[in-house]
Amino acid sequence: MKEAMAFAGSILILLGALFSLLGALGVCRLPDAYSRMHSASKAGALGAILILLGALFATGGHAWFNVFLAVAVLLVSAPMAAHIISRAGHMAGVRPKVGPLGDALERAKDRSSNR
């Protein structure tokens, strides 16, 4: 039982590290600031949560309160940070690279400032 727990913990920590790596690669590879926030917020948060769950398994459930708190804080702070950074970027005039659907926020801002 104890060995199985340790094994599950290692697997989870490894998976979490893999997701964090993918998130970091995404920050390098994706074209503009907004797409990079996607990668940093989603893959980064999931990676950190998996590592924390791995720590929970590795300690045999003793650290459950710490893990619970840390996961809750991560789930709140990661999307908030991504939202605030991208919103500030848009306000400062960083234009997203968009496909055929375009940038609805920019159009709406133009319309309300023309009025």
Place this chain on the structure above:
Amino acid sequence: MVYLHLLLATALAMLLAQASPLYWMLAFAALYPLFRLGGLVNGACRLYAMRIEAGTTFICWFTYQVFSASMNVAKMVLSPHRQPESAVVRVPLQTRDKRLVTLIGCLLTLTPGTLALDYWSRTGEMFVHILDTRSIESATGSIAEIERRLMRWIQPLGGGR
């Protein structure tokens, strides 16, 4: 009602085993049929049972969404010649409650391919950045689904809307 459930679960867990979180969760789950049965005679009980069901469904669905979001980003990162085709779209929200809008924005950012960019409380519209418009079938549909599932949890009877 939720305090009663928590208190009963704690008491049951301490009585039968010890107050460790695993036993506590088992006791919490074991007490659920009691509330379901109580719902047959008591309206408040029935509402609470419906809330538990909707909440559990929502949490499972959301965990799946978080995983699929990361897989989505991973696929995008690992496919070498594929550049994402992003867009910023405008999504009207049903609710005007600021706390709910904050919650929806947070949850939205963790689901695949969407990132809450801005919210105009004057018009009740949220601006959402979509990572790849080709892989997501309909952004508005997926956001409406989050809202629908969340509202089923918070207001199981429709809340007069």
